[in-house]
Amino acid sequence: xxxxxxxLIAEIVKEITSTTDRSSLSLVSKQLYTxxxxxxxxxxxxCGLDPTTEALTSLFSRxxxxxxxxxxxxxxTSSHGDQLDNQGLHVLSxxxxxxxxxxxxxCLYIDDTGLGYVSSYCKKLRSLRLNYxxxxxxIGLSQVAVSCRYLSVLHLVGxxxxxxxxxxxxxxxxGSLEECRGIITADAMGWFKSGSWV
Numbered sequence: 001x002x003x004x005x006x007x008l009i010a011e012i013v014k015e016i017t018s019t020t021d022r023s024s025l026s027l028v029s030k031q032l033y034t035x036x037x038x039x040x041x042x043x044x045x046x047c048g049l050d051p052t053t054e055a056l057t058s059l060f061s062r063x064x065x066x067x068x069x070x071x072x073x074x075x076x077t078s079s080h081g082d083q084l085d086n087q088g089l090h091v092l093s094x095x096x097x098x099x100x101x102x103x104x105x106x107c108l109y110i111d112d113t114g115l116g117y118v119s120s121y122c123k124k125l126r127s128l129r130l131n132y133x134x135x136x137x138x139i140g141l142s143q144v145a146v147s148c149r150y151l152s153v154l155h156l157v158g159x160x161x162x163x164x165x166x167x168x169x170x171x172x173x174x175g176s177l178e179e180c181r182g183i184i185t186a187d188a189m190g191w192f193k194s195g196s197w198v
Contacts, residue, residue: 042068060095089114112140119147132158
């Protein structure tokens, strides 16, 4: 593969959709390793993710063009080691300027500070899905809504610390959605119905 035009190889790599196949491909040569990393636009990680700053920096530096990241700790127990926390979300956000789709599931150690990092660095964020993030509150969601102007999908499930009254008043000023006109899809435990907050 060495000596082949990079654009040709990049087009071949784009056609390989299986994560396992792409990972195996990157083991074949240094050139394929580099090209695969540059063209990887999405990553899904779970309980095996090492949440140390060094490991996260290495992971997200390797894939500079990620626009979609899903972190899912379903089935996590303390025997799996540590979970991603606010510092880890800071590393992810600061290394992901193209990030537009973020899903965090069962992330027990992320709170409004972590969402503050997302709102500071991920200005292109279009979709935020929080599934069972019990430390997230209305304050963190408000930071994201104000700073991420392209936000159009907001999905909240099991975010038990979100105060629906405070959140509704901020976003909708009693149902008008003046502050967040861009949100076209919202699923926040039944609070959003037909273009207004109930």
